[in-house]
Amino acid sequence: MITLRVVDVPAEAVRVPDGLAQPLLVPGRHVRGPGAAQHDQLGGERAERIRWLITGENGPRGVSVKVIGVEVIAEGLPARIDIPAAEGLACAATAGDTTGMSIELRAAPTSTAPGLLLRPWRGDDADDLLAAYRDPVLRSWTRYPVSTPADARAFLRRSRQGWAADRRFSFAVLELSPDGQRLVANVVLKDVTPGRPYAEVGYWTAAPARGRGVAPRAVTAVTEWAFARFAAGGLTRLELLHQVDNPASCRVAEKSGYAFQEVLPARPPFPRDGHRHVRWRA
DSSP states (O other): OEEEEOSSBOGGGOBOOTTTEEOOOOOBSSOOOSSOOEEEEETTEEEEEEEEEEOSTTOOEEEEEEEETTEEEESSOOSOEEOOOGGGOOOEEOSOOTTSOOOOEEEOOOSSSOOEEEEEOOGGGHHHHHHHTTOHHHHHHOSSOOOSHHHHHHHHHHHHHHHHHTSOEEEEEEEEETTEEEEEEEEEEEOOOTTOSEEEEEEEEOGGGTTTTHHHHHHHHHHHHHHHHTTTTTOOEEEEEEETTOHHHHHHHHHTTOEEEEEEOOBTTBOSOEEEEEEEOO
16 A cells, blocks of 8 residues: 655656556546546545556556545555655655555755654664663653563554554654664654544654754654645644653744643643643644
């Protein structure tokens, strides 16, 4: 399964390797097939099932494509698709991702820090995840510390399940450099419910990446993606919560456009009062 964003798609916007696929498109806000579409109701949003004609070594075959809002989910597509993304976020789709989805968000480099790539967590991230959680500061702020390979597998399994359920979206944040990529953070969009106007964003940052503007850029990227992705479902407000004794998270929230709203009383499993920060869809 492949996931990518679509914004005002002209017919020439979909590019695939020669000889692999020939899409059947007409210009418009969404990708549409040339014939009658079958309509479903998924979470209150209209879905359209269309057909792509795929050609290759085994001859032509059909691939079902489902369009939900500004998201396209395609099954069985043996090629890469590039479609212009909104709001400056680069998105592409490729086959074979272990989460069942492939989506990429990017945050531009700054004068002092490399660019960031955000994507769903994968099975081969387990070692990097364990390394990040060796940091005692990170462990002190998280509800479910990752201490063992089994913990890492459980974390990655929850991430896959969240994406599959379309309710919780965890992104591994990678810092890009000429030497490769390294894991620097996690950002999660959670408690997404069709028809409900609000959801929550959370994050953590690996120790070597703190103080370099990683968290605000990553949180901003996921925030903008979330408002675009779930606009049709009525999402208008995102919340970022943290304990009052974590002033660094206050700064991250403010830099990411989340205004302080109120103090929340302590409740298990958190022993101290919290801050609620809010950002509204523009």
